[in-house]
Amino acid sequence: MGKIYGGHLAAKYLKEIQNVKMVFTLSGGHIENILDGLNKYGIRTIDVRHEQAAAMMAHAWSIYKNEPGVCLVTAGPGFTNALTGIVNAYLDSAPLVVLCGRHPIRDDLTGALQEMNQIDMVKPVTKWCATCYDIKRIPEYLSLAFKQATSGRPGPVFLELPPDILFIQTDEENVALPPKRDHKTALCPDPVAISEAVKIIDSAKQPLFIGGSGVGFSGCKKELEAFIEKTGMPFALLNNGRGTLPDNHPLSISDGGFTGITTGLPQADLVVLAGIRLNWVMQGTKLFPQAKVVRIDIAEHEIDRNRATDLGLVGDCKQVFGELTQKVKKNDHSQWLNTLQNAYKAFMTTELEKRTTPSDPIHPLRLVDRIMEVFGTDAFYVADGGDTCYWGLAGFQSAHPSGVQITAGSLLGCLGTGIPFALAAKLAHPDKPVIVLNGDGSFGFNSMEFDTAVRHNIPIICVVNNDCAWGMIKHSQEMSLGPDRCTCSELGLRRYEKMVEGLGGHGEYVTQDQEIVPALQRAVASGKPSCINVVTDHTVTSPATVIFYQNLSNF
């Protein structure tokens, strides 16, 4: 063994211990030595056009691969650009590992290039953050970062690596690489609590199960399936839990989208919530004031948050489902499921009609239906926008874990997440079609990542639901201010597909219903990253806009 650079040592640890296959990055002087190390150790780098996208792609990678996603950004603006993606991962509890450059320790307080206190800025939005000051301790710090990102409730971590330790060498034999611990300390509730939960579940007449990201991260497909099928409970899976069981499972109510959930919750006598927070997306407690609630969460403080729970089970979903399934009685709630499905379909009369009827101008639900017609459930779908998130949630169905991701519909409400998520989905599942439905507003944030898609040959299909506006804002302004006083919410008709063509991708412009399917087929045939710019009905408002408006007007 000879000498090794600090940057190479970091790459060596990522490769040999964590088996990292892909790092999302944008180059910079402060991190040059790590980039060189990634190259040396054969870790694929996906270099983007804005660090926000690198953080979002690594976040998405963690969801599509169920392993930590790694992003590497340079100091100063590289760091600040990545912040939005880090916050998004923080609010989504995603195991994102951010490696970041820094101005030299040697130059502290001298006015060095990109000198700033990054740690204090990032601390409130990460699960763990640190600066490494010693080349020999780089592997140890990295080990801590990965452990922190994945233990308990996952979350983003941030490790600052100054050039003083990256650009120097040390004796390789003097540096130990801490082993990766594969054991998982799975938390399981007290058996008494399990027995109490079993009593509640067994006695329910109209139960409903809602699973969230905690279900997805737990990797509990087998255990969830056994639990759901034994209890006979209708279920909906959201966020990163979506697709743990396929959307077409006979007990799933995902074909009802948002309406299925909001129709079912007020009628349920028991709501079992697993790995999901009762935040504003779930409308807090409004939807089921009368129901008994059993909550399963790995974070104890979530158990009674926003709603007193009848029984809390603190633990990992996989463990809890395993315990519950052994003890619950076999049950059949098919009559309740049938009633619920009939009811939400009656509430969705217009939505169902819009899906199946050609429209001019094109209704967004019809657009989603046409996309499903071409790709079916053997595909990955992402929706990004305001109203666009609702249309995607209402219409997309997938047979795959995390096969439908409503990225801008999470807690940060972060527009621009769609294209980075779609790129990561395609990298994680190169043999499957990946379609992102983007609002025209949200398309603008990270559309330069089509350059990334072209350079790295990542043939995603982006369908722009183009209503020529920040639709959710415009429609809520129409409600609050009046249609004549909408401000800063119009965008105009833009030929986004030509921009993508200019970057080397495939473009299609669609204004008629019958053009949608052929345009999608040509996009697939092109084999290129594609943008299908579809002009849709700008007058259509989604229920999500109404909820958004009500939330901000009811003071």
Next chain:
Amino acid sequence: MKLSFLLFFLAQALKIASVTNSKFKKYIANASVKILIKTEAGPPARLFVFDKGKFHSVSGNTNDFDVALVWKDPNTAFSVMTSKSGDASFKAAAQGKLKVIGMSLYAQWFEDAIKLAL
């Protein structure tokens, strides 16, 4: 006829609440919503119009609504709307006796408004 009277009285109750009931007034203060109640055959029908704290109602069918609650027949509408059971509308929808046309979210909003008013 029973349903016509019921819709008329409901409109009167909402009108009074929009002036005298502080909780109801707050609830409707920012809402601009048109809710139509009718039967599959059309009549009887009545439109309930909420416009930023003001309320009025018009008898008759129209296409100008945000959400329409379409009942199979007047008797069903009357019995469900006067039911004390919290899940009467849900059951009616499940049994094909009620369809919601337009933005169904407003139907729930309207049901909550009625609870506040009565």
